Amino acid sequence: MRIAISTGGGDAPGLNAVIRAATLSALERGWSVMGIKRGYAGLLGEDEVIPLTRESVRGIGHLGGTILRTTNRGNPFSFPVQQADGSWREIDRSDEILENARNLGIEALISIGGDGSLAIAQRLVDKGMRIVGVPKTIDNDVAGTVTTFGFDTAVATAIEAIDKLQTTAESHDRVLVLEVMGREAGFIALHSGVAGSADVVLIPEIAWKLEHVCEAVMERDRRGRKFAIVVVAEGAKDEGGHVSLIGDSLPGQAPRIGGVAHNLAKAIQAKTGKECRAMVLGHLQRGGMPTGYDRLLATRFGGAAAQAVADGKWGHMVALQTPHIVTVPIREAIREPRRVDPSHDIVQTARRTGISFGDR
Ligand code: F6P
Numbered sequence: 001m002r003i004a005i006s007t008g009g010g011d012a013p014g015l016n017a018v019i020r021a022a023t024l025s026a027l028e029r030g031w032s033v034m035g036i037k038r039g040y041a042g043l044l045g046e047d048e049v050i051p052l053t054r055e056s057v058r059g060i061g062h063l064g065g066t067i068l069r070t071t072n073r074g075n076p077f078s079f080p081v082q083q084a085d086g087s088w089r090e091i092d093r094s095d096e097i098l099e100n101a102r103n104l105g106i107e108a109l110i111s112i113g114g115d116g117s118l119a120i121a122q123r124l125v126d127k128g129m130r131i132v133g134v135p136k137t138i139d140n141d142v143a144g145t146v147t148t149f150g151f152d153t154a155v156a157t158a159i160e161a162i163d164k165l166q167t168t169a170e171s172h173d174r175v176l177v178l179e180v181m182g183r184e185a186g187f188i189a190l191h192s193g194v195a196g197s198a199d200v201v202l203i204p205e206i207a208w209k210l211e212h213v214c215e216a217v218m219e220r221d222r223r224g225r226k227f228a229i230v231v232v233a234e235g236a237k238d239e240g241g242h243v244s245l246i247g248d249s250l251p252g253q254a255p256r257i258g259g260v261a262h263n264l265a266k267a268i269q270a271k272t273g274k275e276c277r278a279m280v281l282g283h284l285q286r287g288g289m290p291t292g293y294d295r296l297l298a299t300r301f302g303g304a305a306a307q308a309v310a311d312g313k314w315g316h317m318v319a320l321q322t323p324h325i326v327t328v329p330i331r332e333a334i335r336e337p338r339r340v341d342p343s344h345d346i347v348q349t350a351r352r353t354g355i356s357f358g359d360r
Contacts, residue, residue, distance in 0.1 A: 001031040003309055004106045005052065007066040008039035008074060008117035012138045012150025013290035014298030015066035015112060020057040021302025022110050022134075027054060029310065034106060035067070039074035039117070043100045044093055061295060064288045075120055098129055108314075110305045112136050114148075115334055118317060122330045125315040132308040133317030133330050134301045138286055141185035144333030145319035149298040154181065154285040155191045158231070161281055162196030165229055173226035175217055175268055175276040179261035181285050182233035186340045188285065193231035193355065194346055200230040200356045202264075205340040206347075207239040208358025213264075214271045216356035221274070230268070232260055239359075243267050300325050 003026055007015050019035070026033045033052040036042035042049040047069070050056070060067055073080060076097050078090035101109070108130040111121040114137035121131045135142040138154035158180045169176040178198075180188045186203020193201035200216050202208050217228045243263045265278035290298065297320060304318040304325040316327040340347065342357075351357070 001029075001107050001309075002034065002105045003031055003108045003110065003306075004034040004036050004049070004101070004104075005068065005110045006036040006039055006042070006112065007068045007070045007136075008111065008113035008120070009070065009072050009136070010114070010138070011064075011066055011070050011286055012136045012148070013064045013153040013286070013288060014149035014294040015068075015070075015136065016057075016060040016063045017290060017295045017298035018112050018134055018136075018149070018302040018305070019052070019067060020061045021299040022305050023052045023057045023302075024054070025303045025306035026309070029306070034104065036109075038069045039071045039113075040076045040097055040120075041071060041074050043097045043104075044074075044076065044079070045096075045100070049104060061299065062289055064286075064290065072116065075116070077120065077123060094124065094127060097124060098127060101129065108132065108309045110134060110309065114139075115142055115337055118142070118330050119334050122315065122334060125330070130309075130312075130314045132305050132313055132327075133333075134305050135317055135319065135333065138188065139182055139185050140187040141338050142333060143336055143338040144317065144328040146322050147297070147320055149290065149294045149301060150286075151187065152293040152297075153288070153291045154188050155195070156291050157285050157288070158188055158192030158281060159196045161279070161284075162192060162198060162229060162231065165279065166196070166227075169227040169229060172275065175228045175230060175265070175272070175274050177230045177232060177261045177265040177268070177276060177278045179232050179234055179259075179278070179280045179282075181281070183235040184337065184339070186233040186236065189231050189233035189236070190340055190346060190350070194350045194353075196229070196231070198231040198355060199228040200358055201350065202230070202232040202236040202358050203340055204233055204235040204237055206342055206357045206359050207237050209239050210243055210264075210267055210271065210358075212356065212360060213358040214268055216358070217268060217272055217274065221272075230264065232264055234260055236260065
């Protein structure tokens, strides 16, 4: 049997560990393995398809990034093509994927990606392609699995940043606003904020008001704690719209989320008179070596994906349902993305230990 592996969407620490484990598990079964470069681009003639051997996956399990590269602009169902006049048009190139995979003798694909890549995988499965999914995202917002690899590493990076901001904030009696990733889901902000003992945590799932954030900061001030740490997810909505969530955008491109920290720091400073500083952690959260937890989870996912191929579990993705790795239908996993449940014990405990979510 010949299988292929692809990585799509934003990268996440642990991708290489999945590639390594899936490749070694496949080779051990006597299969051959191809790596499709840059999502599906390799199957569209826009990039390469390379053989994956023991040598090519040697020593990559602890490395960040992906040896197969990735892209979040590679949806074959709406592939962007530039026109003669310079404008862009999207065309459906999914049939080419199936045809090229057939021509290369690829009998099954392990597609490693987040909700977007998994939705593409499901559409290709519906067209007859034999695909097994592996859920990936630092945001932890894929349903059907207790967690995704990459999340633990992102949280560890955010906690390290909070720990460092705590000491400088205290020295200067300042409010430090840290923006972490999470366009739709606030898991990174919540987990890092609670573990790092932040004072305010703002997430997309709980609408917050500037006045409540400032009140939390000033209440602390009155108790003699002259500094504060505010952790804000990039997509956290400000009820009332006093703080713009829209950051810089390139000319001709849609304004993008990000930059909330700077706007929020300015707003808190104006309202409280306290000196504020902002920091956007950005892609540091996606880079670097995966934590031990993520390496192990990614390795288990890779091995389980090869097993799922052996079992013919097309249209399923591997998932952690503690303590086991199971397979679940991709269709079910992508039906509804996972979001922070405001009644979850982490939120409740956070509130009881003095963290404000800016909603009251
Ligand atoms: O992987 C998802 C994510 O981490 C989001 O939280 C964030 O908004 C996005 O990636 C950033 O993506 P890009 O690399 O395209 O800026």
